[in-house]
Amino acid sequence: MSSDPIISVRGVGKCYNLYEKPSDRLKQMMVNRLARGSRKRFYREHWALRQVNLDIRCGETVGIVGENGSGKSTLLQLICGTLTPTEGELQVNGRIAPLLQLGAGFNPEFTGRENVALNAAILGLSADEIDERFDAIVAFADIGEMLEQPVKLYSSGMHSRLAFAVAINVDAEILIVDEALAVGDEGFQRKCFARIEAMRSSGTTILFVSHATATIQELCDRAILLDKGEILQDGTPNAVVKNYQRLTYAPHGRRDEERNRIKSGTVHPSPSVLIGEKKAISEDAFDPSLVPLTTDAYPSLGAHIRNVRIRNMENEQVNLLQRFSPYWYEYEVEFDRQISNVSFAMVVKAINGLRLGSQVSSSSPDQSISVITPGTTLHVKLPLQLPLSAGTYFGNAGVVGILPGEAEPVIVHRIVDAIMFKVLPVPSDRIHFHVDVTGGLSPIISYSSRQRTNG
Template sequence: MSSELAISVHDLSKCFHIYDKPRDRLFQMLARDRKQYFREFWALNGVSFDIRKGETVGIVGRNGSGKSTLLQLVCGTLNPTHGTITTNGRIAALLELGSGFNPEFSGRENVYMNAAVLGLSREETDARFSEIEAFAEIGEFIDQAVKTYSSGMMVRLAFAVAINVEPQILIVDEALSVGDELFQRKCFARIEAIKESGATILFVSHSGSAVVELCDRAILLDSGEKLIEGAPKSIIGKYQKLLYAPREKVASIRQEIISGGEVKDAGGSEVAISNVSRATQDLDSEDMDAFYDPHLISQSVLSYESHGAWIERPQLVDRTGEPVNCLKRGDTYRYTYQVRFEKGATAVRFGMMIKTPGGVELGGSVSAANLQGAVGLVRKGSVAQVEFSFQCRLNPGTYFLNAGVTGTVGESETYLHRLLDACLFRVLPIGDNMATGTVDFNCVSDLTLKNIEED
């Protein structure tokens, strides 16, 4: 294994034996492999990848795709059926938080026991204990039996231990979906600090925005197989397309993703941005009005499979209705598209989202706040003209627009159709621009300087 690698996984497979009846386990033991009383379930099959030191990699996939099994294999809590896993560095895992605690022991005793399992000596735990206790924020309960804890207190203490062992490799499996909002923000802040320190992070989440913001690379698993790996924005787009696909089209979409190979760029956005005309890139006049640049076209449009609706003709227009894609900050624009319904639909809502080229969601809107405000019934053959008006408060740069329409399929709300990166637009440069970051919040500075005379 190269010294540059933190985790190396080669041809990894894991098979579980599924018994229909409890007594079949006994029969299998007595049969001594002469007869099989179980069914094989391959949770992982032939998965390979390498993760470099200091890299943050996200694992995404539908429920049952093998994500949690993969992390347990990397951590060593499960043994592989086939294949090899090599790790280089101290591992801290945020899997089923608190699952290793002894309910009869106090919180303090469990901290020392859990820290020892993670590789800390008693002296090292002594040095970190005050920080662990402060992070957990459970007060005097630290000396009470863990069986008296609420689930929230258990999670706080378990996270506090795992996060304070100064891991070289951090494994996170949806652990941040528990706890209140303040605790989740505190956890994210600590994970970001660990990332900045140079640790390697393997991160599983169903939150596409979290993967895009935290990860350098992403891997898509499905039915125990690795379909593709590459830039987070592109992988999340393909994952969501697979997630919302009609059942009869899942197999074809899987094959389409696999045949696409490894993704090297940021989902096509780099290609699209390079097509911006020289005239657009060189503009530096804040007095120029918005206009349309024919070279500024999204090359990374990703269309979800349709559930009976199709989004067509997405575009940005100015107040007069003229198409534009080079916008002036502070002006108001309209994002419009049509939706053609090939099937009837109920509880229909429309939406839009503005994103950075890296895939970070900046903001958007929906046509109704809840299903009660949605369009109750849309008949087959209908065409909806959708329009969202917004004031451009973005700083100069390049951005993407999504378009989506949702409705009720079966008993749940889902996308009837969705276009990722449907439109590409650019906010024109501004002379003497004092706004920083991505969004201009119209901040105004007020400076008072008092001169102090020297004695």
């Protein structure tokens, strides 16, 4: 990975003029033409981006997260050159293959075949290069006879297939993806991500916008959190996704406080009472040094999770676990307000933040606890059996319910990285990734031979 930036953004901002009514737009045009120097304005400014500074190095895969309206798509369009900045400087050193709005660059009246040629030409391919790569583009898109039909007849999935197939075949130094793969079916998405992995390995720079945070954590080397047009955080995917989720789920009255904390780089306090007991009960099954430094408690909306821990079938607290052995994932929940339709959950994550599995106390609303009154404390025990390779893992704990006067369930408390534990290696371990797909069975290799006959 080169240390030289392939994309450099310095003090970039994008402002739009918003008019209350169409006549105000006309008035502003007249003022601009007839009264030069007048400060009269019939609009208000809306800054979609403001004072953005960013360097992206050659070969990096960078994920951009943020709520709707945070400026993610605007930033990508500025980098692609489909928008011009209101202020600041932006430099891109390389050919870009953009996957922005669905069908962007397609003429709806043209056939798929004609749009392949049009889009590839827009992306910088010559006529000979388009002819040379046409078969590969068509094979990847795999839309059959619809290739000869007008694009206006295509489904969203077909648009996505054709656009992605063109983008990955132009040998671009930079691939930009803005949620364009979300509309494809699972098989096509897997095919796309496999190709993205191959492009990463070959040194392509990738900018990836997605609300699927697990994908950001799995694919990206680095992540950026955008909010209200400014960068709040630029760091590791795990840290950025955690703050993005905290900002998303922050109560309305505390959102600004949470935003300021993230922007200032302040680390959230991790009270020791939230990570369980530290006293070793069984030295060969409990390591008191396994205490997460990344514990993060969401604001409480009427419930408080305490003492998250794992116990074995002998009721001993453990954090050094055996693959496939049964355990209980336990915690207490104290309620200080009435909450209805309550259920409990946990999530197991890899050290890079990738979610590997979860457990929920009720699979449907009618199986949840109908009403819990203030002053109640519940002891939660969720079954846990881990088909995981040897390594270090983290567990979340959460409570979901419906607050008085509301109709939809919300997270009333959650602790991220509430507990840290290890899965121990087994002799002659053959597992190289997170999940053991063997089910504990050993491989069987059979030999067969044919005797040659002399005829």
